[in-house]
Amino acid sequence: MDRYYWGVDLGGTKIECAVIERSTDKCVVRERIATESDQGYAHILNQIKLLIDRCVEQLGQRPIAIGFGTPGTLDPYYGVMKNCNSTALNGKPLDKDLSQLLDAQVVLANDANCFALAEAHFGAAKRVKPNAEVVFGIIMGTGVGSGIVVNGKGLYGCHGIAGEWGHNVIEPNGALCYCGQSGCLETVISGKGLERFYFEQSGVELSLPEIVARTADDEHAQATMARMSHYFGIAAAQIINVLDPDVIVIGGGVGNIDALYQHAQQAILPHLFNGELNTQIVKPDLGDSAGVFGAAALVK
């Protein structure tokens, strides 16, 4: 078995690589390079190769397998990328191309799945429940994405959409989502969704941190926070009724709001098929490093 495992976080502006020693789970090499995604698909592949070559030079060893965190999903049916905001990747057989280019086995997962894997293997979930059977990781920021980890492995599903909790419809007559539906959870409890609600109530355009800072004496800010907790409670209960996770880790700007955790129990319990709630709901530990460590966990 390879002494190291490798992860690459393929972001819109930068690509980051981490090489982790298998026996210690310690990161021994970490490098980054600009994505320059506006220069097209071939250029992105070239940047990845440059980055890997640089790491190989430092380590004195080539990878056998590399996990990649990507902005979209590899469609398991068609074998090509979809839903990438770096649109040069869409429609491309990224795993095959990378595998050929780097002469290594390649495993891909989207950023929310990598977040969940990272927090399960190295972060908050590992800390609060080291032997968790199920970890549900949420990135609740501009949008709402999530990933499911079962016994240390990501769960991706028949269409590669497992964890697309953010596109469950929660308010059928609600705002139009970019996915084509109306009232997706993402339109309600994402940072953007909460900012829009505050604006509709108050006529004032504020950022989410500004809204949170006003909750002591602004009724519209209070209503926005109440809406967040209410819909998070319903949606989280739906997840717990189906997957019953040991730990839910919430990253992103909305995941940073203390009130979300303070009110989680009372928001979830009325909708839960159980009289008590023992799922631990926690903030993440890893910050920006989650992407690259989660990618590495794909081939751990």
Ligand SMILES: [Zn+2]
């Ligand atoms: Zn949607």
